Amino acid sequence: DTGVSQDPRHKITKRGQNVTFRCDPISEHNRLYWYRQTLGQGPEFLTYFQNEAQLEKSRLLSDRFSAERPKGSFSTLEIQRTEQGDSAMYLCASSPGQGAAPEQFFGPGTRLTVL
Amino acid sequence: GNSVTQMEGPVTLSEEAFLTINCTYTATGYPSLFWYVQYPGEGLQLLLKATKADDKGSNKGFEATYRKETTSFHLEKGSVQVSDSAVYFCALSPFSGGYNKLIFGAGTRLAVHP
Numbered sequence: 001d002t003g004v005s006q007d008p009r010h011k012i013t014k015r016g017q018n019v020t021f022r023c024d025p026i027s028e029h030n031r032l033y034w035y036r037q038t039l040g041q042g043p044e045f046l047t048y049f050q051n052e053a054q055l056e057k058s059r060l061l062s063d064r065f066s067a068e069r070p071k072g073s074f075s076t077l078e079i080q081r082t083e084q085g086d087s088a089m090y091l092c093a094s095s096p097g098q099g100a101a102p103e104q105f106f107g108p109g110t111r112l113t114v115l
Numbered sequence: 116g117n118s119v120t121q122m123e124g125p126v127t128l129s130e131e132a133f134l135t136i137n138c139t140y141t142a143t144g145y146p147s148l149f150w151y152v153q154y155p156g157e158g159l160q161l162l163l164k165a166t167k168a169d170d171k172g173s174n175k176g177f178e179a180t181y182r183k184e185t186t187s188f189h190l191e192k193g194s195v196q197v198s199d200s201a202v203y204f205c206a207l208s209p210f211s212g213g214y215n216k217l218i219f220g221a222g223t224r225l226a227v228h229p
Contacts, residue, residue: 004158031215033216033217035217040221040222041221041222042119042204042206042219042220042221042222043159043204043217043219044219045216045217045218048216056216091158091159093159095215101147101149101164101166101208101215102215103161103164104161104215104217106151106158106159106160107158108157108158109158
């Protein structure tokens, strides 16, 4: 399977704990995006990487959130001191770097539940 | 700012009925427009896109036309099937920064009955 993969698929944690999610994009894609989706809503943009450079962060990404893409391949999203409001589906997507509106390919998501 | 508004669901249709899901947008500049679909238990998939005014995107019998004058990108299909049951998201990508973050609507759930 050469699609976007995310790990873990589900994460249950207690309030105040730290969690880290991983995304492996399609290998030749240099653009990588993180989105967050809550129940009944569309995904909301969190952050964008081109290769290893983080070029935009949404205001939704508070100081407790940090994302990295150290070698321009996989990416991690860490949430520190989780809160119940962080419960959501976290989606990763990748796309090629060429074209005016290249398709973003989405992973299956990591569902986070904060108790 | 940039935003997308789409009709609330659920939309319930009988097989072979005509489908319209309305989508309107607000954007600065000249966005690209998309419809993504999420089938039960699966991830988001691109259904179709249009990158400039009057473009028509089409795929799997679905169509949508980029209407700049009405800031709309309504999704249509002439004859729906049970297998079309899914959640449909309208999205735009602002023309900024040389990349394509997506701004999504809230989604419209479609249920098609035999």
